[in-house]
Amino acid sequence: MSNVETIIYAVLAFIFGSVIGSFLNVVILRTPRKESIITEPSHCFSCGHRLAWYDMFPIFSWIFLRGKCRYCKSKISPRYMIIEAITACLYCLAFICFRFLWNGDVWKLVFSAILFPVLIVLSAIDIDHFEIPYWCSISVAVLGAASFLIFSDETVWYERLIAFGIVIVLFAIMVLIGGMGGGDLQLMGGAALLLGYKVFAALFIGIILGAVYGVIKKFRDRKSERIVSHTIEGIAEKWYQNQLDRDIGYVTDGNADIIVGSISEGNPDIEWEFLEEKFWKGLPEKAELSQALREKITDEREGGFKIFIKGNKIEKVKYSRRMVFGPFLAFGIAASWLVGIYIIGWYMSLF
Numbered sequence: 001m002s003n004v005e006t007i008i009y010a011v012l013a014f015i016f017g018s019v020i021g022s023f024l025n026v027v028i029l030r031t032p033r034k035e036s037i038i039t040e041p042s043h044c045f046s047c048g049h050r051l052a053w054y055d056m057f058p059i060f061s062w063i064f065l066r067g068k069c070r071y072c073k074s075k076i077s078p079r080y081m082i083i084e085a086i087t088a089c090l091y092c093l094a095f096i097c098f099r100f101l102w103n104g105d106v107w108k109l110v111f112s113a114i115l116f117p118v119l120i121v122l123s124a125i126d127i128d129h130f131e132i133p134y135w136c137s138i139s140v141a142v143l144g145a146a147s148f149l150i151f152s153d154e155t156v157w158y159e160r161l162i163a164f165g166i167v168i169v170l171f172a173i174m175v176l177i178g179g180m181g182g183g184d185l186q187l188m189g190g191a192a193l194l195l196g197y198k199v200f201a202a203l204f205i206g207i208i209l210g211a212v213y214g215v216i217k218k219f220r221d222r223k224s225e226r227i228v229s230h231t232i233e234g235i236a237e238k239w240y241q242n243q244l245d246r247d248i249g250y251v252t253d254g255n256a257d258i259i260v261g262s263i264s265e266g267n268p269d270i271e272w273e274f275l276e277e278k279f280w281k282g283l284p285e286k287a288e289l290s291q292a293l294r295e296k297i298t299d300e301r302e303g304g305f306k307i308f309i310k311g312n313k314i315e316k317v318k319y320s321r322r323m324v325f326g327p328f329l330a331f332g333i334a335a336s337w338l339v340g341i342y343i344i345g346w347y348m349s350l351f
């Protein structure tokens, strides 16, 4: 392959990727709502005007229209363009790796063409809904299972299994401690089958990026978290006083308990199963508290709270917004899939 040909193919890969990316936008929007992916023609979300072919050029239409609908001038979120651009870049990168690092292994290219869209879709859905769709993790695991046969020279089968075992144990612990979801565990299990030991590079990248983001987010959300904590505290105090007044359902003297709850898709809910009933005199009016929270907390989307009760008073309330990990893990998986051996090589060279 000459240099000119390489450039032409790289550009073609970029264009092909951008078209795939614009299809992914539809998948991301419609799958969680269980809408059909193909039937409806594309239309503006604001005015409903049907889009012409020249409005739907991936990336470029958004840039030329300066992020506005041609017909009603309402703003179009840049994320459609961003997703198209990321897919385009990843396809282009996959081609460059195929050309220069993978010794022209076509299977690697085919796997990339499937893996990257799955990673992009799961990241976007995780950001929107705090959930990694099951079919995304399964897709990664299927690629992993297939790689036992297809890439058997590159990575021996037991390396994949050992990596899988370690990752599952590690993540099961992190899920139990909190902070990681079951979806993250499934995703990384599949990734371990696919990447073998290279999954640890993915994990390392994902956790470092996630931790950096977590610190920034904590700083940024400090004020709003405190406001929500305060609101919950007010509601809980009123409710608890009522419990005491009516002499039903309160924590007995000298004991303490925690009411655990979460806000998901804007709905606050309490996980009553975590109550230590032996510390309570009678059962609390569970529905009353849940209902009061649902009425008062309407602007907060996703998070978890704890109401600490000691004897006859509410001691404090802690609230923190939920954080996504999926996109960081997905980024780690993509990087590790493309250049994982180089990352591990570089890491080893440090010692």
Ligand SMILES: [Zn+2]
Pocket (backbone or CB within 6 Å): 044, 045, 046, 047, 048, 049, 069, 070, 071, 072, 073, 074
């Ligand atoms: Zn419009």
